Amino acid sequence: MxxxxxxxxxxxxxxxxxxxxxxxxxxxxxxxxxxxxxxxxxxxxxxxxxxxxxxxxxxxxxxxxxxxxxxxxxxxxxxxxxxxxxxxxxxxxxxxxxxxAADEDGAGDRDDSLTLLFLCCHPVLPPAAAVALTLRSVGGLTTGEIARAFLVPEPTMGQRISRAKQRIRASGVAFRMPAPDELPRRLNLVLHVLYLIFNEGYAAGAGPELQRVDLSLEAIRLARALHSAVPESSEAAGLLALMLLTHARSAARTGPDGELVPLAEQDRGRWDAAAIAEGIGLVTAALPRGPVGPFQVQAAIAAVHDEAATADGTDWPQILALYGVLARLSDSPVVALNRAVAAAMVDGPETGLELLAALEADGRLAGNHRFYAARAHLRELAGQTDTALADYRAAAARTASLPEQHYLRLRAARLATAPAPAEPAGPAPAGPAAAD
CATH class of the missing domain: 1.10.8 (Helicase, Ruva Protein; domain 3)
Incomplete structure (x- = not known):
């Protein structure tokens, strides 16, 4: 030893x-x-x-x-x-x-981690089960650690993992890499599961903490391993770049007491320059190779934010153009929401509010706190104080994240006591619903 x-x-x-x-x-x-x-x-x-x-x-x-x-x-x-x-x-x-074992002394040594990752992200499993099983079997986290990360009792998480394994067994899935004709779809599922893990770490859906850095770092570790195993995949590179460029801002996203600090107010000197450089290098190399996918475009958007020396120096027209590309690749209401905020930064809050009205009619973000937070921000920029105040309060009531609740209620309180503006405000740096 x-x-x-x-x-x-x-x-x-x-x-x-x-x-x-x-x-x-x-x-x-x-x-x-x-x-x-x-x-x-x-x-x-x-x-x-x-x-x-x-x-x-x-x-x-x-x-x-x-x-x-x-x-x-x-x-x-x-x-x-x-x-x-x-x-x-x-x-x-x-x-x-x-x-x-024949390979314990190094003979025939082989790493099956990638095959295991594909097994844990098999289509027979729902996303929540795939996330839990991936963190347990590939990430090496204990059931208790996963349960704490997702704020559920350990027995509940244990049952979720057990059911996931039973579904894998019952399906008779072979322990092998997907066939070549099956690989693109299966790879997309793996990328999606890793993206879910990262998002839960970067913006915790509930609880007293804004972010769970250990979960984000685990997602980055797995994405890095996946990229190393399939270097020809431009989307695997794009996902890793997106994670690095987004996680680079983590240290500046909270204040001394864990309170949310929106992107426009963050101390950019606290951003991780090495992670930003690596992420930009990855997405710059991936985009020309093609085919261009959603993760690469999201990474490009994150890169534009990270390259801006100040919030006022953000290249919003480029971000808006990239969201246009992303909207054609992904019919996601969250993409439409962020595109509306970017449009407001370029063409004024009224333009953004028109896009949000169309999104509200779509109904896919009904009850989502991020929709109300974005609309509150744009209504505040447009000088619509009363409706902005109502939206801030509605957003706060709909999120289970305590730091987000506190931030939104604080915005509402400040708006309620502020004097009415003489004229509508012009474009300003985006609030929490845009890029952070």
């Missing part, structure tokens, strides 16, 4: 190794559910032993051996044997599960 490292170092190593070990055992024995359960127990054992006894010289082999032994114990039981027989007609006998 090597000298003991810090608990943080061990946790990072375990997260890196978890999907590789699950992949090895799933590939060898054909039972993803049993492999995933066994690896989780091996990870728990390592988390207890390694900080005290030191990290093994071959940590991956150690985890494979411990997890394989656990699988052997399961197979010896009649119930486990029946489960395996239902999943696969004929598998390696249980006594061979504990034999030295």
């Amino acid at each position: 090597s000298p003991s490292g810090t608990d943080e170092g061990v946790d990072g190593l375990l997260r890196e190794l978890a999907p590789r070990v699950v992949g090895v055992l799933t590939r060898r024995f054909g039972d993803f559910c049993a492999a995933e359960d066994a690896v989780q127990e091996a990870l728990l054992a390592a988390a207890v032993q390694w900080p005290e006894q030191g990290v093994p010289d071959n940590p991956r082999g150690w985890l494979i051996q411990v997890a394989a032994r656990r699988m052997a114990e399961q197979v010896r039981g009649e119930q486990a044997r029946r489960r395996r027989e239902e999943a696969v007609a004929a598998r390696t006998p249980a006594d061979r599960l504990t034999a030295p």
Whole structure:
């Protein structure tokens, strides 16, 4: 054993190794559910032993051996044997599960993390289940960590993960990469799941924290691994670029007490210059390769924001043009919402409000707090104080994020006590509904 490292170092190593070990055992024995359960127990054992006894010289082999032994114990039981027989007609006998693995010493070594990622994001799973299973099996997070991230009880999250694994088993999905003709659609599903994970980290849907940085960083880690595995995918590069360019602003998005700081008021000196440079490099290289997809365009929009030295220096006409491209690629009401705000920055708040009226008639954002927040902002710019005040209050009542509630109520309170403007305000930097 090597000298003991810090608990943080061990946790990072375990997260890196978890999907590789699950992949090895799933590939060898054909039972993803049993492999995933066994690896989780091996990870728990390592988390207890390694900080005290030191990290093994071959940590991956150690985890494979411990997890394989656990699988052997399961197979010896009649119930486990029946489960395996239902999943696969004929598998390696249980006594061979504990034999030295051919690839534990490096021979035939192969990383199945990408295959595992595609399995966890399989179309048989709804998005919420795919997110949870990906964080558990590929991200190496414990059920408790995932439950805390999504503000649900641990037993609830455990049931969600268990049901996801049962659906994978019942579907009879093979542990292999998608066929070439199937890969584009499956890759899009993987990108979508990683995007959902990042968004929940960057803008938590509920609770006292505006963002969960650890969740965002995990999404970035997985997106980076995916991009390395499929470098020819311009959308995988675009997603990684979008995450980096957006996460670069994280440190400036909250004040000393965790309060929301809108994009126009952020200290841009606190933005992560290295992440911005990497993100710009990725999207600049990806766009000419094509085909151009939604993640690349969103990354380009984020890059325009990040390149502006000040909020007043933001190139809103370019952002509006990019939203026009994005609207043609993605029929999303959120894209339409952000495009309306960008149009207001270029042509005045009345233009943006006209676009929001059409979006309201569409009905897809009915009850969404971001719609009311955007309309409140544009109505405030247009000098429509009373309706802006009502929209700020409506937005605050519809969000479960406490920092967003506080910010929106503060805007409403300031508007209620401010003197009426002599004339409608002109274009100004966008509020929270635009890019942050």
